[in-house]
Amino acid sequence: MKGALTRQQMRKVVEQWKRAGPELERVRNEELRRWQYDYKAVDALLDIGGHFGKSRPTSGLVEMQKWFMKLAERQGLRPVSVPERRADHHRSEPKE
DSSP states (O other): OTTOOOHHHHHHHHHHHHHHHHHHHHHHHHHHHHOOOOHHHHHHHHHHHHHHOOOOSSOSHHHHHHHHHHHHHHTTSSOSOOOOOOOOOOOSSOOO
16 A cells, blocks of 8 residues: 555654654744734634624524434434323312
8 A cells, every 4th residue: 555654654653743742732832822812803804704604593503403313313322202291281170
C-alpha cells in the first residue's frame, strides 16, 4: 500500500508529536495571553450574519429530538411504540 508507514516510521511520528504537542500548546497559550479583544471585528462578523442569515421559525430542537428518538428505536434502546393510558380527569363524583 503506497504511503503506508512502517512501524518504525509510526514510532518516529508519535515521538515527534510527543515533543511538538507541549511546545505547540505553549505557543497557543502565549498567543491567547497576548490577544486583545477587537469588538469592531466581532461586530463586523455579527453584521454579516444579520445581512445574510435566514430567520428560522424554530430553533430545531423539536426536530432534533425526533431524530434522536428514531435513532434510539433503530438501536433498540426504546420500544417502537409506547402505550399511553387515558386518564379520566372529568369525574363528576368525588372519590371516596
